Amino acid sequence: MDDFIAGMPKCELHLHIEGTLEPELKMALAERNGVEMPYRTVAEARDAYTFDSLSSFLVGYYESMRVLRTEPDFHDLAHAYLTRAAEQNVRYAEIFFDPQAHTSRGVPFDIVIRGLRRAVMDAERLLGVRAQLIMCFLRDFSAEYAMATLMESLPYREWIVGVGLDSDERGNPPVKFAEVFARARREGYMITAHCDVDQPGTHEHIRQCLEVIGVDRIDHGTNALEDEALTAEIARRGLGFTVCPISNGFVAGDLKAGAVRRMLDLGLRVTVNSDDPAYFGGYVTENVRAVQRELDLTRDEVARLQRNAFEIAWLPRPVKDAYL
Ligand code: HPA
Ligand code: ZN
Numbered sequence: 302m303d304d305f306i307a308g309m310p311k312c313e314l315h316l317h318i319e320g321t322l323e324p325e326l327k328m329a330l331a332e333r334n335g336v337e338m339p340y341r342t343v344a345e346a347r348d349a350y351t352f353d354s355l356s357s358f359l360v361g362y363y364e365s366m367r368v369l370r371t372e373p374d375f376h377d378l379a380h381a382y383l384t385r386a387a388e389q390n391v392r393y394a395e396i397f398f399d400p401q402a403h404t405s406r407g408v409p410f411d412i413v414i415r416g417l418r419r420a421v422m423d424a425e426r427l428l429g430v431r432a433q434l435i436m437c438f439l440r441d442f443s444a445e446y447a448m449a450t451l452m453e454s455l456p457y458r459e460w461i462v463g464v465g466l467d468s469d470e471r472g473n474p475p476v477k478f479a480e481v482f483a484r485a486r487r488e489g490y491m492i493t494a495h496c497d498v499d500q501p502g503t504h505e506h507i508r509q510c511l512e513v514i515g516v517d518r519i520d521h522g523t524n525a526l527e528d529e530a531l532t533a534e535i536a537r538r539g540l541g542f543t544v545c546p547i548s549n550g551f552v553a554g555d556l557k558a559g560a561v562r563r564m565l566d567l568g569l570r571v572t573v574n575s576d577d578p579a580y581f582g583g584y585v586t587e588n589v590r591a592v593q594r595e596l597d598l599t600r601d602e603v604a605r606l607q608r609n610a611f612e613i614a615w616l617p618r619p620v621k622d623a624y625l
Pocket of ligand 1: 468
């Protein structure tokens with residue numbers, strides 16, 4: 302089974318590119334850019350990657366980004382992920398990036414997007430991995446800053462397939478960004494949003510995603526299962542969920558494999574993804590294996606997870622049909 306999972310063609314839909322910053326690359330970039338780090342060795346840097354909640358994870362996640370400064374840095378970050386994805390037989394990835402985590406510390410938007418875009422173009426040509434970029438708004442910043450970021454993205458509209466919402470969910474409901482998402486929709490972007498596990502007010506946030514924002518997908522979102530009306534509406538719309546088991550294990554102490562089981566049984570379009578693999582210690586293969594073991598999934602069920610992902614991918618029909 303482990304070989305079957307490793308070998309199957311895969312699609313990853315919930316992956317933060319900044320969350321793929323492995324300690325080795327982090328230390329190399331720190332050196333290249335003359336950034337002082339609080340540790341001297343890669344082993345010490347790796348030891349610092351420990352968390353037990355979303356907020357403790359986010360502190361280290363943003364702190365690490367100080368090493369990302371130049372266009373080649375963003376290229377090298379995405380190139381490292383895409384190389385790893387190719388090794389795991391990922392054929393298609395939708396990659397989140399957090400421009401405000403960089404513009405807020407003085408790194409221009411165009412540096413970020415140009416570096417990532419170059420890696421995406423190279424990966425298709427050299428690695429056989431197709432990828433598209435999803436721009437996330439940091440929900441703990443203001444709606445005005447999100448709108449300004451959306452405006453800044455428009456010259457690069459053709460390089461970005463959609464927009465998302467991430468970072469600290471507490472006190473930052475989706476409706477805070479209703480106007481931003483409405484404008485994003487008018488610009489032709491697809492829309493997704495994190496509804497993290499272990500969040501207070503989670504059902505209200507999912508309801509807002511459906512009724513106010515009109516999302517095309519829900520990131521995490523397993524709490525929806527506790528509400529029959531929400532689950533029924535998501536099923537009616539055919540929306541997908543991007544579940545991240547190993548990440549859930551860190552922030553909620555539970556892989557949420559039971560939710561994956563129920564979603565499969567209900568015919569919901571559930572997918573398995575890696576979220577922030579450098580921090581949580583597992584790329585997509587390890588995440589699928591973790592769920593397969595926990596649930597004793599059959600090969601057909603494992604294949605269903607991948608088919609779901611290709612089906613809900615933001616690709617034109619003929620392109621995704623070639624993967625299915
Ligand atoms: N949740 C919220 N914000 C994030 C995450 C996540 O899983 N990963 C990176 N930013
Ligand atoms: Zn995430």
